Amino acid sequence: MPDDCLFCKIVAGEIPSTSVLDRASVYAFRDIAPAAPVHVLIVPKRHIGDVRDVRSEDGEVLVEMHQAANDIAASEGIAESGYRLIFNVGPDAGQTDFHLHMHLVGGKWLGGVGSG
């Protein structure tokens, strides 16, 4: 784990966060600058750099991240109204944090993909 990884520090509780879900391998917390009424970040507790670093052995934790997203959408009351799951990768996507994370965004009309 890199010592300067923000999300590793959040997982370790060294930086405070608003917890939404806490499981053996996955942690989810509210984004500090929400882009929508519901904006949750879902991360593996173990450091994985980003999508480009994903390997076959990460399969189970990736499934757990998606299961967490399903459960959070239900607990936030947006399972039916809909939501978006986003992995930002690289500069054009505005990626700023290099610990794998899935954004769960919803609670309002989000526009079509690519609508900016």
Ligand code: 5GP
């Ligand atoms: P990225 O652009 O890398 O996909 O997303 C990083 C996200 O982390 C951004 O949406 C940003 O608002 C969020 N973020 C950055 N620093 C913190 C923090 O200290 N706490 C929380 N809860 N979210 C953060």
Ligand code: ZN
């Ligand atoms: Zn990390």
